[in-house]
Amino acid sequence: MSTAAQKRPAGPARLDRRTRLRRDKSLLLMTIPAVVLLLVFNYAPLFGIVTAFQEYDPLVGVWHSEWVGFDQFRQLFGDPAFWASMKNTLYLSFVQLILFFPIPIALALLLNSVISERIRNFFQSVVYLPHFFSWVLAVTIFQQMLGGAGVLNQFLRQHDIGTWDIMTNPHTFALLVTSQAIWKEAGWGIIVFLAALSAINSELYEAAAADGAGRFRRMWHITLPGLRGVIVLMLVLRLGNALSVGFEQFLIQRDAVGHEAADVLDTFSFYYGIATGGYSYGAAAGLFKSVVSLLLIWGANKLAHAFGEDGLYRT
Amino acid sequence: MTNALTIGSRGGKHRTAATAARRRTHSARPSWDEPPTPVGQAAKGLTLGGTLAVILVPLWIIVLTSFSTPGAINRAGGLVIWPDGLSTETYRQMLGDPTIVTALGVSLGITVVGTALSMVVSILCAYGLSRPRSFGHRFLLMLLIVTMFVSGGLIPGFLVVTGLGGYGQWWALILPSAVSVFNILVLRAFYQETSSELIDAARMDGAGEWRILWSVVLPTSRAVTAVTALFYAVGYWNSFFNVMLYMPTDSQKWPLQYVLLTYVNRANGLPGSVNSGFGETHAQTAPLSLQMAVVVLTLVPLVIVYPFVQKHLRTGVLTGAIKG
Numbered sequence: 044m045s046t047a048a049q050k051r052p053a054g055p056a057r058l059d060r061r062t063r064l065r066r067d068k069s070l071l072l073m074t075i076p077a078v079v080l081l082l083v084f085n086y087a088p089l090f091g092i093v094t095a096f097q098e099y100d101p102l103v104g105v106w107h108s109e110w111v112g113f114d115q116f117r118q119l120f121g122d123p124a125f126w127a128s129m130k131n132t133l134y135l136s137f138v139q140l141i142l143f144f145p146i147p148i149a150l151a152l153l154l155n156s157v158i159s160e161r162i163r164n165f166f167q168s169v170v171y172l173p174h175f176f177s178w179v180l181a182v183t184i185f186q187q188m189l190g191g192a193g194v195l196n197q198f199l200r201q202h203d204i205g206t207w208d209i210m211t212n213p214h215t216f217a218l219l220v221t222s223q224a225i226w227k228e229a230g231w232g233i234i235v236f237l238a239a240l241s242a243i244n245s246e247l248y249e250a251a252a253a254d255g256a257g258r259f260r261r262m263w264h265i266t267l268p269g270l271r272g273v274i275v276l277m278l279v280l281r282l283g284n285a286l287s288v289g290f291e292q293f294l295i296q297r298d299a300v301g302h303e304a305a306d307v308l309d310t311f312s313f314y315y316g317i318a319t320g321g322y323s324y325g326a327a328a329g330l331f332k333s334v335v336s337l338l339l340i341w342g343a344n345k346l347a348h349a350f351g352e353d354g355l356y357r358t
Numbered sequence: 359m360t361n362a363l364t365i366g367s368r369g370g371k372h373r374t375a376a377t378a379a380r381r382r383t384h385s386a387r388p389s390w391d392e393p394p395t396p397v398g399q400a401a402k403g404l405t406l407g408g409t410l411a412v413i414l415v416p417l418w419i420i421v422l423t424s425f426s427t428p429g430a431i432n433r434a435g436g437l438v439i440w441p442d443g444l445s446t447e448t449y450r451q452m453l454g455d456p457t458i459v460t461a462l463g464v465s466l467g468i469t470v471v472g473t474a475l476s477m478v479v480s481i482l483c484a485y486g487l488s489r490p491r492s493f494g495h496r497f498l499l500m501l502l503i504v505t506m507f508v509s510g511g512l513i514p515g516f517l518v519v520t521g522l523g524g525y526g527q528w529w530a531l532i533l534p535s536a537v538s539v540f541n542i543l544v545l546r547a548f549y550q551e552t553s554s555e556l557i558d559a560a561r562m563d564g565a566g567e568w569r570i571l572w573s574v575v576l577p578t579s580r581a582v583t584a585v586t587a588l589f590y591a592v593g594y595w596n597s598f599f600n601v602m603l604y605m606p607t608d609s610q611k612w613p614l615q616y617v618l619l620t621y622v623n624r625a626n627g628l629p630g631s632v633n634s635g636f637g638e639t640h641a642q643t644a645p646l647s648l649q650m651a652v653v654v655l656t657l658v659p660l661v662i663v664y665p666f667v668q669k670h671l672r673t674g675v676l677t678g679a680i681k682g
Contacts, residue, residue, distance in 0.1 A: 060493070067493040069567040073486030074498055076479045077537050084518065084534045085505040091514025105517070153405060158387055162406075168668050169410050175588075175660050177596030179619045183653055184416050186623060187437060194419060197436040226412065234672060245388065252390035291599055295623065309512065316513040317603065329511025340507065 095326040108323075115327035125328060127303065128311040135307065136285040138217045143225050144281065147232030148274065152266065154233065155240045167237075170230025178291040181227045185219075186210055210296070213304035220292060235273050243269040275352040283340035283355070286332050308332045417657075424448055424650035431646055448647040457609070458617065458652065465595060465613040469659075472532040472594040477587055479537060484545035485571045502539045516603055526611070530604040535593065541586045548582040549575055581670040588667045595659060614656050622649040 058066070095115055097108040119125050150170070157163050173181065188194050190210040199206055209219055247265045256264065290309040297305040306314070308328060316325015340355065347354030387393070394402070423431065423438045430443035452458050483502075487495050509515075515534065524530035552575050560570050576583065598615040605611045612620075621644060 077483035088510030
């Protein structure tokens with residue numbers, strides 16, 4: 044790296060700042076629209092975090108609202124509804140991790156063993172499709188299939204077996220939303236694993252087969268180690284996002300199953316912050332979530348490094 | 359090759375097909391791989407078939423119900439699983455319904471305008487950051503990437519948009535989500551791979567950066583442009599939460615997804631009846647076939663665009679996953 048830089052005769056890096064600025068001014072000009080949008084809609088809200096330490100009043104704005112320090116947080120940590128939503132968040136995240144995570148890997152392995160390219164392509168184009176559906180659409184489809192007036196209950200009623208409304212039952216809500224997530228996103232999730240599979244050197248398989256390793260031993264000793272890096276990366280991302288389980292998905296179904304089952308940190312923040320006007324309270328809940336999420340990403344990444352993988356980033 | 363041809367000419371068509379099939383499987387399956395057992399083969403087929411069915415059967419039922427006559431829906435007791443009397447009456451009714459037509463227009467408008475804006479902004483930014491050792495690109499890149507990890511959260515974002523007067527404004531549905539850093543990084547990764555000889559040659563000919571972007575870089579990266587545009591377009595087409603935030607009461611400005619939510623998912627009366635109060639029939643829940651037709655309507659643009667972009671999806675996603 045350094046030798047290459049030294050060898051470069053009169054490279055652009057040697058030019059002084061002003062020359063480089065003049066040379067690259069059209070490049071900089073091109074980045075301005077995106078940077079402005081990010082500053083307004085991503086960075087300005089970062090400063091809006093101060094509302095979490097205020098009693099925000101929309102009539103007087105951020106500059107003149109009363110400063111209350113950590114009062115919002117004190118109230119938040121004493122609020123059973125907040126802890127209930129925290130518990131739901133972790134529980135739903137955990138159920139999704141256990142039930143969802145292995146499925147794309149299994150599907151990718153299965154698909155990879157299919158030899159006909161036609162079948163593989165067709166399968167992929169079908170299973171990627173629900174990823175592009177909105178949550179409103181996905182939930183509506185579930186409702187039409189499994190809901191009170193859906194296909195399942197239509198069938199049960201016609202055969203006098205009684206009815207079974209899955210969509211409004213708070214006790215099975217975790218399973219319901221996990222199956223929705225699997226239905227919508229598991230197919231899309233196979234892309235990265237398929238790519239990792241196709242990157243495995245086929246000579247390894249050939250050599251192992253020549254040594255008498257059967258199908259399952261080859262999978263254990265070649266395929267799975269080949270997928271390790273991607274699996275760890277996906278786990279890091281999943282853990283880092285543990286507090287952001289399906290916001291829109293739950294928002295849509297919250298009324299049907301009740302907030303006891305469906306409130307997670309994001310919906311809590313929305314309902315207390317915007318729907319009922321307690322902006323500062325909602326902002327405090329949101330800030331709490333952001334800070335914990337950041338710690339989770341950092342921790343998960345450290346964990347990946349401990350396993351000898353690159354994880355999300357290296358510093 | 360000659361052998362196969364001779365056999366074919368002697369033994370008729372059946373034999374050629376069989377030989378060709380055997381040859382194909384033979385060459386496709388690596389020699390070291392054992393042939394699958396019948397049980398394994400069946401299990402695999404069932405899993406793959408089942409997965410396809412779980413996705414396709416609901417779509418089939420919904421499309422079929424939207425095309426069914428009221429009689430067929432009555433006989434089925436709800437959603438229709440087997441074709442039993444088809445009609446396009448529902449669609450004629452739907453396209454005569456001002457609420458749905460307005461919503462369709464709103465959705466298309468937001469999607470087209472939003473995608474165009476997002477693409478221009480993202481392509482420019484991605485190219486601006488893609489030239490090696492350009493002035494300030496490290497700092498700007500950092501500025502972008504930070505937003506992927508740190509966010510102010512829902513409420514501060516809402517306060518910024520409403521503070522700028524965005525409540526009830528069209529731009530509130532577009533501008534806050536116009537820039538996806540992920541998409542910019544995907545584009546940038548591709549632009550970095552554009553052959554530097556080509557770019558240098560263009561520069562020798564006196565082309566500036568704008569010219570290079572327009573006539574060298576863009577034409578060589580059509581696939582990634584298509585994928586990125588699809589991602590943006592799907593994002594705009596599918597969004598409903600920002601409508602909930604910024605224009606929850608103005609049903610004249612609702613996009614299709616919000617109509618779907620209130621009108622099908624929550625089975626409320628047509629949103630138009632809330633404000634204007636016209637049409638007694640609209641106050642009650644819409645007939646099932648009409649509800650399903652709205653579902654189909656939200657699917658149509660996707661089904662039109664998807665086949666063109668689908669084969670490029672892999673490239674776009676992997677670049678983002680690996681380099682981003």
